[in-house]
Amino acid sequence: MTTMQSAGEMTTPDGGKWPLLLLVGIPALLAAFLTITSLLRLLPMELWWYAISATDATDPRQLLYRHAFLPRVAISLLAGAALGLAGTLLQQTLRNPLAEPTTIGTNAGASIALTIATLYAPWTLEHGKEWVALAGGAVATLLVFGLVKGRRFSPIAIIIAGLVISLTCSSAGALLMAINREYSQELYIWQSGSLVQNGDATLFILLPWFALSCIVAFILLSPLRLLDLGDESVTSLGMSPAAIRLAGIGLAVALSAAVVAAVGVIGFVALAAPALVRIAGARTLRQRMIWAPVAGATLLWLTDRMVQVLPFASEIPAGTATAFLGAPLLLFLLPKMQFLPDPQGIMLSRHRRNGWLLLPPILAMLAALIWVVLAVGYDGVGWHWATGTELTELLPLRAPRVAVSLAAGVMLAIAGTLMQRMTGNPMAAPEVLGVSGGASLGVLLLFVMSPTLGRPAMLVAAFAGALVSLVIVAPTGSRRARSPERLLLAGVAVGTIASAFSAVVLASGDPRLDTLLAWLSGSTYRATPIDAFIAVLVAVAALAIVPFTARWLEVLPLGGTAARGLGLRLDRVRAILLVLVSASTAVATLVIGPLSFVGLMAPHLARMLGFQRALPQLFASAMLGGLILVCADWAGRMLIFPWQIPAGLLAALIGGPCFMLLIARRRQ
Amino acid sequence: MGEFFNHRRTPGALATRRQCLGGLAAAMIAAAAPAAYAGTPRIACLEWASAEMVFSLGIPPIAVADIKGYRDWVAAPRLPADCLDLGSRGEPNLEMLLKLKPDMIIGAYGYGLDEGPFTRIAPLHTVPFYDGTDTPYHQAEAETRKLGAKLGREDEAENLIRQAEVTISDARTKLAGRAGQPLAVVSIFDDRHVRVYGRGSLLQDVLDRLGLINAWTGKTDSWGFSTLGIEELVAVGEVRLVSLDPIPAHIRIRLEQSTLWANLPCVKAGNVTTIPPVWPFGGLAAAARFATLLAQT
Numbered sequence: 001m002t003t004m005q006s007a008g009e010m011t012t013p014d015g016g017k018w019p020l021l022l023l024v025g026i027p028a029l030l031a032a033f034l035t036i037t038s039l040l041r042l043l044p045m046e047l048w049w050y051a052i053s054a055t056d057a058t059d060p061r062q063l064l065y066r067h068a069f070l071p072r073v074a075i076s077l078l079a080g081a082a083l084g085l086a087g088t089l090l091q092q093t094l095r096n097p098l099a100e101p102t103t104i105g106t107n108a109g110a111s112i113a114l115t116i117a118t119l120y121a122p123w124t125l126e127h128g129k130e131w132v133a134l135a136g137g138a139v140a141t142l143l144v145f146g147l148v149k150g151r152r153f154s155p156i157a158i159i160i161a162g163l164v165i166s167l168t169c170s171s172a173g174a175l176l177m178a179i180n181r182e183y184s185q186e187l188y189i190w191q192s193g194s195l196v197q198n199g200d201a202t203l204f205i206l207l208p209w210f211a212l213s214c215i216v217a218f219i220l221l222s223p224l225r226l227l228d229l230g231d232e233s234v235t236s237l238g239m240s241p242a243a244i245r246l247a248g249i250g251l252a253v254a255l256s257a258a259v260v261a262a263v264g265v266i267g268f269v270a271l272a273a274p275a276l277v278r279i280a281g282a283r284t285l286r287q288r289m290i291w292a293p294v295a296g297a298t299l300l301w302l303t304d305r306m307v308q309v310l311p312f313a314s315e316i317p318a319g320t321a322t323a324f325l326g327a328p329l330l331l332f333l334l335p336k337m338q339f340l341p342d343p344q345g346i347m348l349s350r351h352r353r354n355g356w357l358l359l360p361p362i363l364a365m366l367a368a369l370i371w372v373v374l375a376v377g378y379d380g381v382g383w384h385w386a387t388g389t390e391l392t393e394l395l396p397l398r399a400p401r402v403a404v405s406l407a408a409g410v411m412l413a414i415a416g417t418l419m420q421r422m423t424g425n426p427m428a429a430p431e432v433l434g435v436s437g438g439a440s441l442g443v444l445l446l447f448v449m450s451p452t453l454g455r456p457a458m459l460v461a462a463f464a465g466a467l468v469s470l471v472i473v474a475p476t477g478s479r480r481a482r483s484p485e486r487l488l489l490a491g492v493a494v495g496t497i498a499s500a501f502s503a504v505v506l507a508s509g510d511p512r513l514d515t516l517l518a519w520l521s522g523s524t525y526r527a528t529p530i531d532a533f534i535a536v537l538v539a540v541a542a543l544a545i546v547p548f549t550a551r552w553l554e555v556l557p558l559g560g561t562a563a564r565g566l567g568l569r570l571d572r573v574r575a576i577l578l579v580l581v582s583a584s585t586a587v588a589t590l591v592i593g594p595l596s597f598v599g600l601m602a603p604h605l606a607r608m609l610g611f612q613r614a615l616p617q618l619f620a621s622a623m624l625g626g627l628i629l630v631c632a633d634w635a636g637r638m639l640i641f642p643w644q645i646p647a648g649l650l651a652a653l654i655g656g657p658c659f660m661l662l663i664a665r666r667r668q
Numbered sequence: 669m670g671e672f673f674n675h676r677r678t679p680g681a682l683a684t685r686r687q688c689l690g691g692l693a694a695a696m697i698a699a700a701a702p703a704a705y706a707g708t709p710r711i712a713c714l715e716w717a718s719a720e721m722v723f724s725l726g727i728p729p730i731a732v733a734d735i736k737g738y739r740d741w742v743a744a745p746r747l748p749a750d751c752l753d754l755g756s757r758g759e760p761n762l763e764m765l766l767k768l769k770p771d772m773i774i775g776a777y778g779y780g781l782d783e784g785p786f787t788r789i790a791p792l793h794t795v796p797f798y799d800g801t802d803t804p805y806h807q808a809e810a811e812t813r814k815l816g817a818k819l820g821r822e823d824e825a826e827n828l829i830r831q832a833e834v835t836i837s838d839a840r841t842k843l844a845g846r847a848g849q850p851l852a853v854v855s856i857f858d859d860r861h862v863r864v865y866g867r868g869s870l871l872q873d874v875l876d877r878l879g880l881i882n883a884w885t886g887k888t889d890s891w892g893f894s895t896l897g898i899e900e901l902v903a904v905g906e907v908r909l910v911s912l913d914p915i916p917a918h919i920r921i922r923l924e925q926s927t928l929w930a931n932l933p934c935v936k937a938g939n940v941t942t943i944p945p946v947w948p949f950g951g952l953a954a955a956a957r958f959a960t961l962l963a964q965t
Contacts, residue, residue, distance in 0.1 A: 199927030
């Protein structure tokens with residue numbers, strides 16, 4: 001084993017420590033400068049020491065310095081370091097450069113566990129909320145691994161499962177907040193990762209947790225390093241690769257859960273810190289395990305200092321700011337990153353079946369369903385089938401909601417199918433690749449900049465947002481750029497910026513927040529007949545246009561060269577498809593919000609039902625998408641009557657687990 | 669407007685109503701539920717301040733949005749047990765309203781609701797307390813009169829206004845010994861911030877009438893409060909800090925761990941008093957309740 005180690009160290013060329021020192025040193029200097037200047041404004045230098053040892057509680061400056069300022073600096077360093085270490089551990093154990101507590105679902109699990117505990121069992125928090133977070137994070141992580149166990153930790157499968165789990169958890173969280181509105185504000189601030197401290201209690205909880213983890217991490221150093229050699233070699237050395245992985249992942253989950261419990265979800269640090277130190281020349285695991293926490297600490301410290309000098313009315317939570325800084329960094333780094341080839345890369349099925357025959361029954365089902373949801377309702381006492389005058393009274397209330405759900409479902413499904421065909425990536429969907437996020441970002445920007453929200457302006461903003469994000473994310477045609485990891489990550493980056501931005505807007509306390517909140521959660525409550533008309537019109541137009549794209553969609557999954565060989569003018573085709581996807585997503589996002597899994601689920605359901613060719617698949621998934629959202633909207637109005645669950649939220653909440661089951665089943 | 673409520677209901681309706689709520693089809697609520705109190709208009713309230721006002725005028729609302737929230741945050745007057753929940757205040761259930769066919773819908777202010785769907789079901793009356801035209805207390809008086817006229821409860825409205833005056837002046841007598849002592853009134857939703865009530869709030873008007881001095885003289889928003897970092901409470905010094913219940917349980921836990929909170933002058937001096945819930949955005953009943961609760965501390 002010793003020879004193994006030294007061999008490992010020797011084969012890595014030592015590019016010098018300079019890049020690493022610069023990587024850590026420059027942000028650290030900047031952060032130190034910002035810290036000292038704000039400290040000087042807070043308290044004269046001669047009091048700095050005195051105010052720590054013997055704080056004068058009648059002096060608000062000293063109180064702030066001792067119980068808010070210093071703990072905050074310390075916690076930013078500590079949380080950043082913990083995240084850097086967690087990211088390194090995960091990336092090493094999973095052999096996956098994209099693994100971090102956010103992408104594998106740990107953070108989402110920890111966060112939803114804390115939300116549930118806060119709302120329904122606050123006494124559990126009394127004995128340390130780390131344990132609650134740890135339980136949630138562990139369950140979510142186990143779920144992710146359970147889903148992909150058939151695929152031997154395939155990096156892409158883990159990221160996909162993590163993504164689905166995270167989306168499901170966050171929609172569940174959003175739902176809980178929507179039905180507990182009086183508490184929401186505080187949960188929002190906390191969930192967006194605020195480093196604001198009001199004492200040193202959190203610090204003294206996180207500190208031993210981190211220290212202990214460091215010790216365990218360095219005990220695990222040698223076994224973890226063996227993983228570089230491949231599983232067969234580890235086994236031949238008499239060790240169990242699974243046990244090593246379990247230990248490494250367990251430690252990372254514990255670290256991440258502690259950070260979530262202390263300061264909320266802080267994204268990207270755990271991804272960026274290890275990636276940056278690797279680029280700067282930290283090759284061996286030992287180097288990365290030392291430098292990544294240092295880089296993570298300085299990154300978060302600097303981010304948190306910068307957040308405070310920015311001239312905003314209310315402070316942006318640090319977790320949001322790391323998303324703003326980290327997501328573009330990720331987009332920038334993507335072309336430079338080396339991805340391990342996925343041994344079982346997900347391919348589109350080669351199996352061909354026509355499937356036209358199944359369309360009429362699905363259409364009939366959809367029509368019957370629409371009739372049922374318009375007529376049937378629960379009224380607090382019993383179920384009731386409305387007819388005659390009762391129905392004519394209820395229709396103005398029900399019809400717009402059913403119509404916008406149907407239209408949104410159709411449009412999202414079309415967008416999803418187009419994207420999956422276009423990119424050759426089965427995980428492509430407006431929700432996953434950040435197109436819905438882009439659309440909502442456009443609306444949010446409009447919300448911030450303009451006092452009134454006109455429908456046409458919102459539509460333009462949503463369309464522009466969707467198009468821009470799609471152009472950023474969608475592949476440029478080369479095989480390398482089409483790598484599924486790259487695509488997903490770019491989408492995640494854009495989606496993260498959008499949700500971070502909505503967190504900022506939600507934390508601002510704008511009086512129009514209720515409307516925004518309802519929209520973000522995918523409620524159809526405010527749908528007007530005009531909304532319904534426009535949405536249906538666009539959906540019908542999309543259905544009328546897609547048949548003309550059928551040939552392109554058959555050819556595109558074969559790759560750029562093949563497509564060009566078959567006479568496709570790629571640029572033009574791509575531009576048309578981009579506009580089509582953006583327009584459908586924009587309108588759908590406007591009426592149903594950025595949540596929902598329909599764009600991802602519907603195309604897969606269609607394919608599983610046997611619709612393999614482009615055109616039948618498009619129509620079938622459009623019907624199924626409409627079906628799903630109409631059901632979700634109806635169920636949302638009935639389940640907790642007279643309260644209402646937003647349709648988009650319910651679709652995501654139910655769709656997520658269904659989708660996971662499908663993934664799991666197909667793997668076997 | 670008055671003839672709206674003139675149609676008489678059969679005396680037997682009381683029993684019918686109980687049965688309905690016991691489990692009969694809710695369609696029957698619309699048909700036969702009406703009057704436990706003959707001639708009482710059937711009112712649905714979309715938010716809490718209007719529910720408080722309607723009930724204070726002697727009309728138990730038949731439905732109120734977010735009843736659980738009302739019980740937690742408004743507390744008094746206690747809604748009748750058979751009052752129905754309308755769903756969230758942000759999205760009151762329209763189908764339920766349609767079923768109930770109330771004589772009037774009251775509320776729809778401050779939650780970004782479009783009035784259209786409600787006016788198609790029943791006449792809609794809004795109670796805009798904080799449009800900045802007058803102090804909240806005066807506005808509450810004016811709105812009480814307006815609502816009284818609208819509901820045919822003019823006498824009750826005058827009575828309510830007088831009663832609030834009397835309650836507050838009783839409290840003022842009890843508090844005479846503490847007159848001139850400053851205090852600050854806060855709500856705690858989160859362990860890092862407090863909502864402190866000041867100029868432009870109903871609670872400020874009540875403090876003025878009680879002859880008490882609000883220690884918080886800083887800026888407030890159009891609803892009469894300001895959200896502060898808790899360290900800013902240093903500015904009020906060792907004064908009495910009156911905290912309105914409820915404080916969410918998890919926040920109480922975190923506050924207990926907070927060394928910043930523990931070191932605040934008013935906390936250190938043991939001057940924090942918690943009083944039962946008072947809805948700071950409520951009407952005259954809330955104002956009178958606040959005065960009474962303060963006098964009891």
